[in-house]
Amino acid sequence: MSDSKTNTASGKGKVGFVSLGCPKNTVDSERILTQLKTEGYEISPSYDDADVVLVNTCGFIDSAVQESLDTIGEAIRENGKVIVTGCLGAKEDVIREVHPNVLAVSGPHAYDEVMNQVHEVVEKPVHNPFESLVPDTGVKLTPKHYAYLKISEGCNHRCTFCIIPSFRGDLVSRPVGEVLHEAKRLADAGVKELLVISQDTSAYGVDTKYKLDFWEGRPVKTRLTQLCEELAKFGIWVRLHYVYPYPNVDELIPLMAEGKILPYLDIPFQHASPKVLKNMKRPAHSEKVLERIKKWREICPNIVLRSTFIVGFPGETEEDFQMLLDFLEEAQLDRVGCFKYSPVEGATANELPDQVDEEIKQERWERFMEVQQRISAAKLQAKVGTIMDVIVDEVVEEGAVCRSFGDAPEIDGQVFLDNQVHLKPGEIVTVEIEEADEYDMWGHLV
16 A cells, blocks of 8 residues: 555645446446545546556456456556455455555455555545535446446355355345335436346345335335335336346236336346256246246236356256257347356356357357347347337437347337437437347437
8 A cells, every 4th residue: 555645736636446247236336426425535547647546347257257357457547556356355465466556456346445455545635515516326437317226235046157246245134215215316316227236136135134214204014015115206207127037027917017116127047947047047938938927918018028158067968958049039039148158267068068159159149149030030120110118318319229128228228219319318209210230229209
């Protein structure tokens, strides 16, 4: 750690900030940035102008680890004073082996520790809160009209391909009153869409035995269904991510049918072969999943289902892969992502026998994508001629770039409205869909 603290002539320390990784990391970054601003630090847009650089890392898969290490290296080269936090920070030895000169390292959601480390390097500014007001919503890294709402940390699952519990620990649910207070602040500040996230959203409250909390004088259980009922009262879009298909998910579908929350579920199924799912330590009932999807669609016909899958997992045979393709054909999911399995340092799947050859992984990935693109194209083609509400994300020279209720930002498709340059980000407008391809749609204002 540096002996002498830095302070700028302006009396305000300047902190450079780099945020990597998933939406959950984005929320951690927003919290740290909010605290820095609250204490009067300036956030520097460049390396050379900063008194110290803070890097919030990702460590989920090998490519993310490499990106984090490369970013730390760049910050050291450009600035020299670097503090590291985030998921990769849980493996301090990995960081220090490559970059022994980092000033300090902390793990994920270690907000107090990070701030103490910043204080060690850059003297806490003399701060006048009336000169530098941080908005009630805090500092957001997302556009003004949508925000991530993190409802818990950690995960009780031990999937063999995942090392997140070793970084973030077991499930810890936030008190429901605190979550709703944050949601209200965001809604009051003009946020039009909340993306509810955690490692395992449907397990919300399990660790607290669904403890009763209070919100605006009313008792509310720390449970996903009750949380969604309350979020619906803010009159904005509510979108659910990273939902395991537990039985309690069935309770959410009527809320979607009633228009209380968006009819959108992001459920990472990962595979359909019972043998592969067992090796992954995932719930292994694809027949039951198909039955439940059918029931969900009966209750809420316009529900949009997004999922992610892994091909080439150790031990996956051609027969297992064919089961996955059959599941895709049967489930007719709307939005699907697919990853080729890659070993992650520290994951137990690395020890599994029968690792799949890279060429076979690639060939299976291509076949998977071919099937899903056909399904996705047909799904979107069926929407041509329909009327729907869309939210405007940005306005460019050619027109407005929007999303439907079936599209989450940055991972799903978009709806393009040519020439509609008068619209504003965050506006929700009604459109008729004119055409579609495998991922995106085009329409005009109604």
